[in-house]
Amino acid sequence: MSIETIVRPGAPRDLKVLLAMCDALNAHSGVPTGRLDPKEFRSALFGKNAFVFADIAEAMDAEDDGAEFAPAGYALSHDAFTTDYGERGLYIVDLYVEPAWRRAGVGKKLMSVLAARAKARGATHLWWGSMPANFAARRFYASLGATDERIHSHGLFGKPFEKLAGAASPSKRRRSKG
Numbered sequence: 030m031s032i033e034t035i036v037r038p039g040a041p042r043d044l045k046v047l048l049a050m051c052d053a054l055n056a057h058s059g060v061p062t063g064r065l066d067p068k069e070f071r072s073a074l075f076g077k078n079a080f081v082f083a084d085i086a087e088a089m090d091a092e093d094d095g096a097e098f099a100p101a102g103y104a105l106s107h108d109a110f111t112t113d114y115g116e117r118g119l120y121i122v123d124l125y126v127e128p129a130w131r132r133a134g135v136g137k138k139l140m141s142v143l144a145a146r147a148k149a150r151g152a153t154h155l156w157w158g159s160m161p162a163n164f165a166a167r168r169f170y171a172s173l174g175a176t177d178e179r180i181h182s183h184g185l186f187g188k189p190f191e192k193l194a195g196a197a198s199p200s201k202r203r204r205s206k207g
Contacts, residue, residue, distance in 0.1 A: 032133045033091040035098065036142040039083030041075045046100045047083060054125040058160050074105075081122065082106045084142055086135045102126035104139045106146075109156055119147035121157035124166075136169055158182050 039047060044067060051070075052062040073081045088101035102125050109120035121143060126135045140155070147155055159166045167177060185193060 031091040032088055032130070032135075033098075034086055034088045034101065034133070034135050034138045036084050036086045036138050039074060039085050039103070041071065043083070043085055044071055044074075046085070047074070047103055050100070050103050050125050050127070051123065053127070054123055057125075058163070080107055082146065084139060086126070086130075086139050088130050088133065088135055100127065101130040101133075101135045102139055104143055106143055108150070108152075111154070111156070114153070116153040117150070118152045118154040118156050119143060119150070121155060124157065131165075137173070140173060 048065055048067060048070065051065055055062045055064075073079060074083045082105065084104045084106075085100060086102040086104075087098035089096040089098045104124045105122040106119050107122065109118040110116070111118055124136065124139060126139075144155055147153075157170075159170065171177065
């Protein structure tokens with residue numbers, strides 16, 4: 030089978046497909062599904078103050094005359110910065126390939142589009158995380174030349190987040206003498 034893959038920017042019409050693939054990634058990762066609010070997700074991706082890039086991979090069997098492109102995967106990313114090098118980067122929030130299209134070049138095509146966008150925006154690197162037990166993903170990333178960094182990822186959600194945010198007192202600005 031010869032696969033043809035295209036990657037295009039996501040559009041509001043892709044919201045249902047993106048939500049379904051996000052849930053599929055969460056299920057694959059052992060994370061609860063159905064928690065994405067469609068309205069908030071749409072705003073983050075396509076709203077007036079959008080801050081997340083969405084890319085949709087579509088693939089088809091190039092040898093099948095009747096074949097049409099079908100959703101094959103997606104990537105979500107946003108701008109990043111590292112103080113390690115003092116450089117701009119692109120953080121990959123999600124990278125997902127539908128099971129039927131895995132090992133067909135879809136993930137590599139998505140990653141290359143992300144790298145090209147990052148470079149065009151003045152970035153020098155991509156950065157992302159993966160679940161420790163997702164050995165297939167880690168092998169794929171290693172095949173691209175990625176390093177497997179030994180870090181811990183932390184998150185603060187729900188009540189602990191609200192409590193910490195509520196503990197902030199408004200800071201008074203000092204005027205500089207000068």
